[in-house]
Amino acid sequence: MNILAPVRRDRVLTELPQYLRKEAALHVHKDFHPRVTCACQEHRTGTVGRFKISKVIVVGDLSVGKTCLINRFCKDTFDKNYKATIGVDFEMERFEVLGVPFSLQLWDTAGQERFKCIASTYYRGAQAIIIVFNLNDVTSLEHTKQWLADALKENDPSSVLLFLVGSKKDLSTPAQYMLMEKDALKVAQEMKAEYWAVSSLTGENVREFFFRVTALTFEANVLAELEKSGSRRIGDVIRINSDDSNLYLTASKKKPMCCP
Ligand SMILES: Nc1nc2c(ncn2[C@@H]2O[C@H](COP(=O)(O)OP(=O)(O)OP(=O)(O)O)[C@@H](O)[C@H]2O)c(=O)[nH]1
Numbered sequence: 096m097n098i099l100a101p102v103r104r105d106r107v108l109t110e111l112p113q114y115l116r117k118e119a120a121l122h123v124h125k126d127f128h129p130r131v132t133c134a135c136q137e138h139r140t141g142t143v144g145r146f147k148i149s150k151v152i153v154v155g156d157l158s159v160g161k162t163c164l165i166n167r168f169c170k171d172t173f174d175k176n177y178k179a180t181i182g183v184d185f186e187m188e189r190f191e192v193l194g195v196p197f198s199l200q201l202w203d204t205a206g207q208e209r210f211k212c213i214a215s216t217y218y219r220g221a222q223a224i225i226i227v228f229n230l231n232d233v234t235s236l237e238h239t240k241q242w243l244a245d246a247l248k249e250n251d252p253s254s255v256l257l258f259l260v261g262s263k264k265d266l267s268t269p270a271q272y273m274l275m276e277k278d279a280l281k282v283a284q285e286m287k288a289e290y291w292a293v294s295s296l297t298g299e300n301v302r303e304f305f306f307r308v309t310a311l312t313f314e315a316n317v318l319a320e321l322e323k324s325g326s327r328r329i330g331d332v333i334r335i336n337s338d339d340s341n342l343y344l345t346a347s348k349k350k351p352m353c354c355p
């Protein structure tokens with residue numbers, strides 16, 4: 096018996112949400128991986144959709160807007176007063192992706208140096224890492240590499256999905272934004288992260304961004320489940336954060352095992 100309330104209607108994903116910038120996207124395919132679509136239709140998603148909860152951590156300098164970003168998405172609120180996160184906090188979000196229930200645990204961590212050691216004990220086991228910087232503060236962009244290095248110490252770099260998010264877009268003029276975006280795209284490419292720019296004040300791109308995180312995390316989870324259950328064949332290796340040219344290639348060459 097499912098004792099959970101139904102998933103909110105605005106948390107239902109039936110299509111793959113698209114990237115923001117092609118040059119810094121984890122992959123550029125228009126649809127979910129065919130094996131994932133197929134597995135969902137045939138209810139072969141294993142632990143995904145049952146007890147599995149995916150952990151997502153949000154890191155970055157103090158006051159870049161991590162808490163506001165999570166609050167805008169989860170509660171549709173915005174607080175203009177700064178209240179530092181002490182240690183960590185988390186929100187749970189339930190989704191339905193391609194008909195399969197899927198939950199994300201969003202871990203909001205402290206950017207302040209004095210709370211960093213508490214926060215870093217929660218980094219382990221993340222399936223996605225969101226590194227936030229302020230689009231109006233180039234130093235916060237420079238610091239993202241260190242945030243990433245710290246988060247990766249506790250996680251497997253080959254399987255975790257990375258997102259580089261510029262915040263407070265409402266505070267930059269189009270010209271300032273363009274300049275910053277150039278640098279940010281470069282950093283995102285070096286990190287192999289997907290780039291996004293958002294405003295928690297106006298809500299610009301917030302929902303689109305979290306839907307993309309959800310969809311890509313879901314997709315990676317289902318592919319991992321299929322691999323584990325042995326339904327994928329030798330040589331059919333797909334790494335969601337590997338380079339685009341070889342991402343879906345081997346799978347698309349093969350005849351699908353299930354639905355067309
Ligand atoms: N204009 C504008 N201000 C923002 C935006 N996002 C956050 N802020 C402001 O920036 C300040 C810091 O936001 P927080 O979300 O608390 O920052 P944080 O990254 O969680 O900070 P720590 O918890 O200390 O790591 C607050 O005063 C917010 O109101 C935004 O999109 N636009």
Ligand SMILES: [Mg+2]
Nearest residue numbers: 161162179180
């Ligand atoms: Mg905070």
